Amino acid sequence: MARKLSTKFNSLVNRFFPKQRIKDACKQKHCYLCDTTIYQHEPICAGCKLDLPFNQSSCSHCSVPLPELITSKSDKAHSKRACGECIKNSPSYTESFSTFCYTFPINALISDFKYRNKRHLGKLLSAITAETIHTRINSGQLKEPDKLIPVPLHVDKLDARGFNQSADIADDLSRALNIPVDSRCIARVINKPAQASLSKRQRQQNLANAFSIRRKLNGEVVALIDDVVTTGVTAEQLSKQLLEAGAKEVVVWSLARTPLRM
Numbered sequence: 001m002a003r004k005l006s007t008k009f010n011s012l013v014n015r016f017f018p019k020q021r022i023k024d025a026c027k028q029k030h031c032y033l034c035d036t037t038i039y040q041h042e043p044i045c046a047g048c049k050l051d052l053p054f055n056q057s058s059c060s061h062c063s064v065p066l067p068e069l070i071t072s073k074s075d076k077a078h079s080k081r082a083c084g085e086c087i088k089n090s091p092s093y094t095e096s097f098s099t100f101c102y103t104f105p106i107n108a109l110i111s112d113f114k115y116r117n118k119r120h121l122g123k124l125l126s127a128i129t130a131e132t133i134h135t136r137i138n139s140g141q142l143k144e145p146d147k148l149i150p151v152p153l154h155v156d157k158l159d160a161r162g163f164n165q166s167a168d169i170a171d172d173l174s175r176a177l178n179i180p181v182d183s184r185c186i187a188r189v190i191n192k193p194a195q196a197s198l199s200k201r202q203r204q205q206n207l208a209n210a211f212s213i214r215r216k217l218n219g220e221v222v223a224l225i226d227d228v229v230t231t232g233v234t235a236e237q238l239s240k241q242l243l244e245a246g247a248k249e250v251v252v253w254s255l256a257r258t259p260l261r262m
C-alpha cells in the first residue's frame with residue numbers, strides 16, 4: 001500500500017513540477033544591482049555588467065581617470081598618457097592598472113565585498129580584471145610581473161574582517177593569469193585608522209612606519225594588488241619599500257581608482 005502511494009505521489013510531483021522547471025527555479029536568481037531575474041552564475045546581469053564604469057582612459061603611471069581623447073581606437077589602445085601629478089612627481093612604481101572608476105555602482109559592490117562579506121562580488125570584479133589584464137599583457141600594453149603581492153592588512157583588522165580583500169583578489173588573479181602570489185614578503189605592523197577620511201599629507205605621515213619587509217626580493221618585477229587606489233599614497237609607500245627590498249620593478253594593479261576631485 002505504502003509503495004503504491006509513493007509511486008502515485010512521485011508521478012503527481014513529476015506531472016505538476018517537471019524536473020527541468022524545478023532545476024530552472026533553483027538556478028534562477030536576481031541581479032545584485034537591478035533585481036532582474038537571471039539564470040547564470042554571475043551575480044549581475046549582462047546589461048548591468050556592460051554599464052559598469054570601466055576606467056577607459058587613464059594615466060598609465062597612476063591610473064587616475066583622465067578625460068577621453070578624441071583619437072582613433074588603435075591610437076587609444078597604444079597611447080601612454082600621464083596626469084599632471086605624475087608629470088610633476090613620477091611615482092616609484094613603473095605603471096599601474098585599475099579596471100574601474102571608483103564611482104557607483106563599483107563603490108557599492110566593493111563596499112559590500114569588504115564590509116558585508118560578499119566575497120562573490122570580489123570574485124566577479126577580479127574575473128573582469130584578470131580578463132582585461134590578460135588582454136593587455138598579450139598586446140604589450142602591460143608588463144607581466146613575476147609575482148603578485150597583496151597590500152597587507154594589520155592582524156587586528158584581519159581578525160575583525162575575517163579576510164584580506166587584496167589577498168582574495170591576488171588569489172583570483174593568480175589562478176587566472178598563472179602568476180604566483182607572495183603574501184609573506186611584507187606585513188602591516190601598525191594598525192592606523194582608516195585612511196579614507198585623511199588628506200594626502202596625513203596619509204603619508206600615517207604610513208611612514210606602517211609596513212615592514214619580512215623577506216628580501218631578488219630582482220623580480222612585482223605587481224602590488226589592492227582593491228581600491230584612492231590617492232596612491234599607500235601604493236607609493238609600499239612600492240618604495242619593495243624596491244628597497246630588492247624588487248627590480250613594481251607595478252600596481254587594482255580593481256578601482258578614485259577619480260580626481262574637480
Ligand SMILES: [Zn+2]
Nearest residue numbers: 031034045048
Ligand atoms: Zn542588472
Ligand SMILES: [Zn+2]
Nearest residue numbers: 059062083086
Ligand atoms: Zn598619474
